[in-house]
Amino acid sequence: MNRSILLCAIVATINIVFAGLLPAQESPTGKGDESSFIQLTLVPPLSTNGFHSYRYSNHISINLLAGLSQNEYGFALGGLANLVRGQSNGFMLAGLVNHVRNGGRGAMLSGGMNMAYRPYSGWLFAGLANVAQDVDGFQFAGLLNKAKDVNGVQLAGLINVAENSDCPIGLINIIKNGEMGVAITYDEMGSALLSFRSGGKYTYGIVGMGYNHKTHGRSYAAQVGYGVHIPCSSWLRVNNELKVSCFGYSNDPLIIHDDHLKNTVIHVGYSLLPAFRLHSHVELFGGPSINYVDAGWKNKETLPSHSLWESSGSGRFRQIHLGFQVGGQYAF
Structure with a gap:
């Protein structure tokens, strides 16, 4: 006081x-x-x-x-x-x-x-x-x-x-005068995802959920990322996307067993995707990607057999490889 x-x-x-x-x-x-x-x-x-x-x-x-x-x-x-x-x-x-x-x-x-x-x-x-x-x-x-x-x-x-x-x-x-849409994608890791994409003329965000059919453990997948449009014409543009996906949690839901994350797969990838506009609301895209993957040993088999670099240790397997992504988008 x-x-x-x-x-x-x-x-x-x-x-x-x-x-x-x-x-x-x-x-x-x-x-x-x-x-x-x-x-x-x-x-x-x-x-x-x-x-x-x-x-x-x-x-x-x-x-x-x-x-x-x-x-x-x-x-x-x-x-x-x-x-x-x-x-x-x-x-x-x-x-x-x-x-x-x-x-x-x-x-x-x-x-x-x-x-x-x-x-x-x-x-x-x-x-x-x-x-x-x-x-x-x-x-x-x-x-x-x-x-x-x-x-x-x-x-x-x-x-x-x-x-x-x-x-x-x-x-x-x-963005009122921007672009929002829903896309379905599939990649070389076996992840099929439904994502919400929203942004402006040049940049956009990605939030998605889906399923991975190759993983050992829980098969649901989550994804977030960012993208950049490069407009080429009224029917063609090139999408550049940087995304992070996660899947392959343990089947054992009890955290006290301390294994609920040991088999998780973390997938970081950059994709170069030519996108073709078939209609004012419909777009198809696909292209190559370069990827970094950090996976538990049980999910090592889900990774591609080819790689640019790989390493292992502490119960994890890490790899850099070339891959792909294909998909389609419906814009609102």
């Missing part, structure tokens, strides 16, 4: 000092708001700009917990949050949230979320999510990116959502 009182007293003293050293002046916007070179804040209204910090445009803001301002024209640091009623032109760093009502340009970095409700030009990095109107630049989020129109790249650990985005990189991409 004494520390809290002392901290409040220090902030109040700083407020009085800076109020005298940094007199308010007319904002260059001519809208009647104030400007200051630097703002120091614990939480509003415990700020060097006082109860009316929401009227101020700052060049530097140091917010121990959270700060509130009209505009930011340089650097803003928030222990928890930076809250800007107008624009942010510069760099914003927050432990939890950057919130900009009227967009801007520069870069925003947050451990939680970045939110910009008007067009933003620059870089948005968030531990969880980016939510923006129009973005000209780059969005990176650990979980979710959401925007209207994106001129640049969206990179998310799970989901990208937009009306227009040519280069979304995520496992699931809900």
Whole structure:
């Protein structure tokens, strides 16, 4: 309690000092708001700009917990949050949230979320999510990116959502003017998979489930991956896909026996797939692949007899080999 009182007293003293050293002046916007070179804040209204910090445009803001301002024209640091009623032109760093009502340009970095409700030009990095109107630049989020129109790249650990985005990189991409479809594929490892593919003009994500008829153990298979389209004509494009598949769990469901993963097959492959569009909704594709496989001894027989490289040890067998993939897709 004494520390809290002392901290409040220090902030109040700083407020009085800076109020005298940094007199308010007319904002260059001519809208009647104030400007200051630097703002120091614990939480509003415990700020060097006082109860009316929401009227101020700052060049530097140091917010121990959270700060509130009209505009930011340089650097803003928030222990928890930076809250800007107008624009942010510069760099914003927050432990939890950057919130900009009227967009801007520069870069925003947050451990939680970045939110910009008007067009933003620059870089948005968030531990969880980016939510923006129009973005000209780059969005990176650990979980979710959401925007209207994106001129640049969206990179998310799970989901990208937009009306227009040519280069979304995520496992699931809900792009209004993009492409979503369901594909059936088969490869040299004996995996038949049903996958959901979603993305934009150039990039897409892959999430699939299916069956492997060669494995010893549980035959269901799971797959995730990313792809890149290379458009060639209205009826031909080349798909480049990097995927990871997993199958061959032990038949013994009891984890206490500690063998539920020892026979698992991990299959990583890159495929070069010419794709032929037969109809506006139907596409057939197929082509060669190069693959790395890490399998338990019981599933060694499921691997191709030919290989470019192989190794064994610790009850596992590893191999690099050439293979294939064929399939078809129905686009929604």
